[in-house]
Amino acid sequence: MSDQTKGGEPPVQLWTRDGFMGAISVVTRSTYAPDYLSVEGQHAPRRSVLDRLIPDDRDNPDALATTVATSRLGIRLLVSGRRKPMPYVVRNVEADEIHFIQSGNVKFETDVGCITADEGDFVCIPRAIAYRYAPTGDAMRSVIVESPSALKLSPPAPTGMVNVARDVEYATVGADIPAGGPTKLILKTLDGENTVFTMPHDPLSLGMQLSESVPVWKLNLNKIQVLTYLPEGGPPSQFLSSTAGDVLMFNLSSRPSNRPPIHINADFDEVICYVRGPGAWGGCSEPGTLTWVPKGVIHHGPSENVKEAYQAWLMETRATLRWTPAAIAASQLMETSEYGPHPSELRHS
Ligand SMILES: [Fe+2]
Known part of the structure; x- marks a missing residue:
């Protein structure tokens, strides 16, 4: 002890x-309080260790990320470890998501544009923004935090801890995703009862960005x-x-x-x-x-x-x-x- x-x-x-x-x-x-004998x-x-938490999507491209922990408030922790691109599109309709890239390089395609994340990046995908991702190399491993309450950068001084202008990068719309054919769109809800739409085209095929703000961003740890x-x-x-x-x-x-x-x-x-x-x-x-x-x-x-x-x-x-x-x-x-x-x-x- x-x-x-x-x-x-x-x-x-x-x-x-x-x-x-x-x-x-x-x-x-008088004693060292953290010690316990058994529980x-x-x-x-x-x-x-993430290497031992083998996610379902590592070997089954059709699988979703694997849940590690759930809670009554709807806050959840998941892991993903894709070796192949997602063959479908997901839209979490009840929670914001932060994807932390532990290893690998990951290209995200979303409703508001594309962004490629590197090791150590936090990627924010707010509620109701559809996405799909793929490792750019052989493999990736990420930890996903789901939060029903909206997530936002909130350093104690607006620019003291994070150099937002230099280090926060936003998704950009590219014309490289063709309209494609029928595509599965999975709406994720807190009850885990996923709803699957079949869309006539790829919902992530975009034209151009018109608004100034972009809700999908990344920031490295x-x-x-x-x-x-x-x-x-x-x-x-x-x-x-x-x-x-x-x-x-x-x-x-x-x-x-x-x-x-x-x-x-x-x-x-x-x-x-x-x-x-x-x-x-x-x-x-x-x-x-x-x-x-x-x-x-x-x-x-x-x-x-x-x-x-x-x-x-x-x-x-x-x-x-x-x-x-x-x-x-x-x-x-x-x-x-x-x-x-x-x-x-x-x-x-
Ligand atoms: Fe603590």
Whole structure:
């Protein structure tokens, strides 16, 4: 068991509302609070590596992206790993989508134009915009966040954290998609009961763009500056949020800071994607490691002050996530100190 007592001082434990924006309580404890011996039930921290979460669309081009986690609020987490282009078009009619490209190069064709995304890009496809995508090479892997509440860039200073003019790129209309023949258009809804239209032509064959604004954009993780309160660090700052405030996204890459405090996040589940090194982030060193700490579960978290540097992002959500049986089977219980596998998992393997 870990012992984080330094210089004889007992560890401090925080309880916070609204992330770090609301009420707070701080106490000391005589023991290291994140330790647990075993757990039964769904509301327990998990970790998985995208290479082991094999999406259905990897081997079956007709499949949709595979759900990793669902919630009563309709916020969902999915993974995709296409090797072939989508043979159909999808329009999510109840949620905005953020596609994070973990690996590969992906060309998106949408109702408002085309955009090619590289590793590390977040691609935003708002509700009711039809799209299809394809890897430009042999393979790709992405994590998709679905949010019924509209998602928008919301750095704390309008241009401080993101250089919007330089680094946010928008879809452009090209004349390279022919009208084509009959095409399947799948309308995705929160109930999972997809509705399939057969259209006489390719719905993504466009003419020209007339409006000034384009709702489909991309931004690379490494173009989002990290905020830190020197010398101790403090909480990270979001670059993206939903209008309902139930989804917040952060760049959680390495930064000068102290280790986070041992804390209980009363209102948010925390999903972190360790994207890549060179440096390890605590117990996470495999590119595309997804970690999840459900709300109300005490955790510490690895040091973010890693000299070799690493890239990671965090999604906080008011939704209570539930991993699907397939995702649970491809994941491990996680300890909440360094975010490695829980010792009980190591005994099993
Ligand atoms: Fe936390």
